Amino acid sequence: MTRYEAAILDVDGTIVRGDRLLPGATEGLRALEDAGLSWLLFSNNPTRSPDHYRKRLAEHGIDVDLEHVLTSATVTAEYLAANHDDDAVYLVGEDRLESILEETGLEVTTDPTEATLVLGSIDRGFTYERLRSALETLEGDVPFYGTDPDVTIPTDDGAIPGSGAILAAMEAVAGRKPDAVFGKPSSVAASAATTRLGASAEDTLVVGDRLDTDVELGTRAGMTTAVVLTGVTTRADLERSAVEPDYVLDSLAEVDSLLER
Numbered sequence: 532m533t534r535y536e537a538a539i540l541d542v543d544g545t546i547v548r549g550d551r552l553l554p555g556a557t558e559g560l561r562a563l564e565d566a567g568l569s570w571l572l573f574s575n576n577p578t579r580s581p582d583h584y585r586k587r588l589a590e591h592g593i594d595v596d597l598e599h600v601l602t603s604a605t606v607t608a609e610y611l612a613a614n615h616d617d618d619a620v621y622l623v624g625e626d627r628l629e630s631i632l633e634e635t636g637l638e639v640t641t642d643p644t645e646a647t648l649v650l651g652s653i654d655r656g657f658t659y660e661r662l663r664s665a666l667e668t669l670e671g672d673v674p675f676y677g678t679d680p681d682v683t684i685p686t687d688d689g690a691i692p693g694s695g696a697i698l699a700a701m702e703a704v705a706g707r708k709p710d711a712v713f714g715k716p717s718s719v720a721a722s723a724a725t726t727r728l729g730a731s732a733e734d735t736l737v738v739g740d741r742l743d744t745d746v747e748l749g750t751r752a753g754m755t756t757a758v759v760l761t762g763v764t765t766r767a768d769l770e771r772s773a774v775e776p777d778y779v780l781d782s783l784a785e786v787d788s789l790l791e792r
Contacts, residue, residue, distance in 0.1 A: 533790040535755070537730035538563055538570040539748070541739030542584060544762020545783055546572075549687045552591040553761045555784025559738075560593060562787035568736075571599040571728050575714040575744055577652045577678035577694055578627040581605060599727060603679035603694075603714030604628050606723045607650070608635040610713055611676070621646030621668045623661055623697060624654050628678065643667040651701045651709065652678040653694040662700055669705040679714030681744065685763050715739075716748035725752075738786060740764055742774040750774065759783055 540546065546556040563570050572584055572595060581600035588595050604627075611620070612635040619640045622629055629639050632650075640646050643664040654661070669675055682695035694714075702708055713719050725732055732753045739745020740762025749756035757778040758764050769779065778789055 533566045533568070534734070535566075535568055535736045535790065536734040537725075537728040538568050538736045538738060538786075539573050539724050539728070539754070540570055540737075540783075541741065541745045541762075542572050542574045543576070544685065544740035545738060545745075545759050546593075547587065547591070548762070553782065555761070555782030557591075557593070559783030559786045562784075562790060566787075566790040568790075569599070569728055569730070571601065571724055573601045573715060573720070573724055575603045575679040575681050577602065577604045577607065577714065578625050579604060580627075580631055601720075601723055601727065603720070604631045604652075606720055607652075607676070607678045607713040608632050608637065609723065610711075610719055611635075611637055611648070611650070615648055615674065618648040618674070619646050621649045621665060622652070623657070623665050623701065624650065624652035624678070625656070628652055646673065647671075648674045648676070649701075650676050650678065651694065651698045653681075653684070653692070654697055657697060657700075662704060665701055666704045669701070669707070675701075675705070675707065675709045677709045677712035679744075680712050680716075681714070715741075715744040716746075716751055718751065721748055721752035721754075736786075736789065738780070738783065742768065742772050742776065746774050746776045755789075757786065757789060 585595045619638045646668045677698045680695045681693035683690040684693040735754045737749030738757045746756045756776045758776040
């Protein structure tokens with residue numbers, strides 16, 4: 532028997548790293564299933580849809596239900612469609628995010644004078660002109676949102692700037708912070724995950740490799756948290772961080788030790 536009903540799992544750094552399946556990932560997922568837990572994957576990647584992760588994990592023999600995959604892009608799109616379906620979005624972000632937004636029926640415009648909402652995200656084509664146009668819209672006191680707070684993203688070639696870096700530039704010129712940032716660790720993200728799982732926060736386990744997103748999500752929501760050391764977090768980081776996970780695991784394989792408690 533286990534006290535948990537469900538688990539929220541990060542993807543990159545927890546299950547895979549690049550194209551490589553991380554050691555212990557398959558064993559950890561099997562342990563969750565054997566214990567009867569439903570699990571959901573949650574990535575802060577704002578340029579990917581659930582189908583991307585379904586196909587990516589299928590290459591490693593892991594079957595994933597599309598309804599149990601969330602990304603900061605899908606959470607953002609769902610929130611905006613529910614609360615700002617009449618707004619025209621000025622997007623500082625990439626084409627794949629734009630497609631996800633438009634698939635939910637949202638209008639995305641490149642004209643800052645027509646926009647009634649600004650959304651910031653990772654943008655590898657970020658330019659001075661795009662920042663200037665975002666500022667022009669933000670001067671109209673419109674809603675200002677971000678997809679996720681990740682300042683950097685780990686890759687096989689080292690860290691690259693993420694959405695948080697773009698949002699920092701937008702905040703600086705506009706003189707205001709976003710009204711909300713939707714990815715982990717936001718309350719919007721936690722609510723979206725528990726709704727999909729059909730579980731309460733106190734019965735949910737969160738496992739990920741980032742203290743400031745995965746663990747912070749669970750801490751804020753009242754979930755049990757575990758950090759894995761297969762991604763960005765090191766033991767030295769744990770000693771310095773104000774965010775404290777309930778458990779520290781060398782890999783996802785060790786999640787079975789939590790299920791026995």
